[in-house]
Amino acid sequence: MRTKLSYTHLMQYTTSLEYPWDNHPEPGSTREIVPGVRWLSMPMPGSLAHINLYLLEDEHGWWVIDTGLSMDSVNQWWQKIFDHELNGQPVIGVICTHFHPDHIGQAAMITQHFKCPLYMTRSEYYQARAFSGGGSNHHASWLSKDFYTRAGMSPQYMDELAEMWASRNADNMVMPEMPAGYERLEDGQTLEIGAYQWQIVIGSGHSPEHACLYCPALKIMISGDQILPIITSNVSVHPSEPNANPLKDWMDSHNELLTTPEDTLVLPAHNLPFYGIRQRLRELISHHEERMLAIEQACIEPKVAKDLLPVLFQRKLDSRQMMMALGEAIAHLHLLMDRQRIQRTLGEDGCYHFSTVHSDFNQHSPTDTHSAPTQQPAIN
Numbered sequence: 001m002r003t004k005l006s007y008t009h010l011m012q013y014t015t016s017l018e019y020p021w022d023n024h025p026e027p028g029s030t031r032e033i034v035p036g037v038r039w040l041s042m043p044m045p046g047s048l049a050h051i052n053l054y055l056l057e058d059e060h061g062w063w064v065i066d067t068g069l070s071m072d073s074v075n076q077w078w079q080k081i082f083d084h085e086l087n088g089q090p091v092i093g094v095i096c097t098h099f100h101p102d103h104i105g106q107a108a109m110i111t112q113h114f115k116c117p118l119y120m121t122r123s124e125y126y127q128a129r130a131f132s133g134g135g136s137n138h139h140a141s142w143l144s145k146d147f148y149t150r151a152g153m154s155p156q157y158m159d160e161l162a163e164m165w166a167s168r169n170a171d172n173m174v175m176p177e178m179p180a181g182y183e184r185l186e187d188g189q190t191l192e193i194g195a196y197q198w199q200i201v202i203g204s205g206h207s208p209e210h211a212c213l214y215c216p217a218l219k220i221m222i223s224g225d226q227i228l229p230i231i232t233s234n235v236s237v238h239p240s241e242p243n244a245n246p247l248k249d250w251m252d253s254h255n256e257l258l259t260t261p262e263d264t265l266v267l268p269a270h271n272l273p274f275y276g277i278r279q280r281l282r283e284l285i286s287h288h289e290e291r292m293l294a295i296e297q298a299c300i301e302p303k304v305a306k307d308l309l310p311v312l313f314q315r316k317l318d319s320r321q322m323m324m325a326l327g328e329a330i331a332h333l334h335l336l337m338d339r340q341r342i343q344r345t346l347g348e349d350g351c352y353h354f355s356t357v358h359s360d361f362n363q364h365s366p367t368d369t370h371s372a373p374t375q376q377p378a379i380n
């Protein structure tokens with residue numbers, strides 16, 4: 001297993017999935033997946049390079065799934081799409097899978113341009129509203145200081161983090177203004193778009209209430225960041241909810257998604273469309289189980305969260321990557337605490353110390369019943 005840290009998503013994983021296309025559509029153009037379903041991609045800075053967006057054709061217009069970052073260049077590519085790729089029809093609805101800036105960046109622009117509604121789940125819409133317009137620099141708060149101190153980080157790191165957050169504007173990762181209202185998406189709901197029914201399938205862990213769209217007739221799932229073929233989505237604990245257990249939500253969501261038929265074509269927000277959804281979900285479940293085993297092994301001698309970064313990540317991390325890596329490490333620790341495999345004590349040094357509860361971790365098989373780890377944990 002190779003591991004590599006990337007921009008907003010953390011781990012790279014070798015797979016043998018089937019990819020019907022080997023490249024992305026050129027910006028400003030669209031590519032037909034099947035009649036009525038089109039794929040476009042918008043540029044992103046950093047190693048992700050692209051976000052995939054999708055268009056669904058209805059009787060009198062198009063639905064847009066995810067929108068790209070709020071950069072001027074993305075806005076310009078959209079104008080080209082409006083002019084040349086929609087057969088003279090308007091956009092009649094915008095669906096954002098979740099609140100991250102690469103997904104909602106142009107939601108206000110498109111809904112304003114066509115006076116059409118935005119569709120999101122409630123948690124995602126209000127999270128986007130809370131962060132929109134840049135939000136406050138919460139890395140300067142006492143909550144954030146407590147969080148990072150308990151993880152073993154230095155005061156100097158917290159200054160770096162506050163500075164990094166302030167510079168997000170320069171990277172176009174700032175949250176744009178959101179439309180003033182929305183239409184709510186809920187799990188199990190069906191949208192009729194053209195001749196097809198699209199079911200809303202909610203997942204959690206990467207973001208609070210992430211919407212996927214699944215069409216049984218076409219055997220297509222638009223998966224957003226909930227299922228990605230090569231990189232794995234960031235699943236982190238943040239100072240805003242320091243005792244959250246997002247990895248539990250993530251694993252539960254993956255177990256539920258395993259009921260999706262294996263011959264489903266997955267249209268993800270990053271990397272390329274692929275077949276092999278169940279294989280990929282099993283790999284992702286195994287990946288996190290392996291990392292938890294590595295943590296259990298490392299915590300035979302008590303550790304603070306910071307000490308676990310070299311256990312989980314191979315390369316040197318800059319302050320932003322460090323924040324995400326730490327959030328991921330803590331997410332794994334919290335699920336292990338929930339499973340009563342790891343215990344946490346607050347030391348006199350102000351740090352949380354994590355220690356392995358059972359010394360039989362080598363014989364212990366993961367609670368996940370779908371796959372046992374087949375490879376050694378990534379310990380470096």
Ligand SMILES: [Zn+2]
Nearest residue numbers: 098100206225
């Ligand atoms: Zn995301």
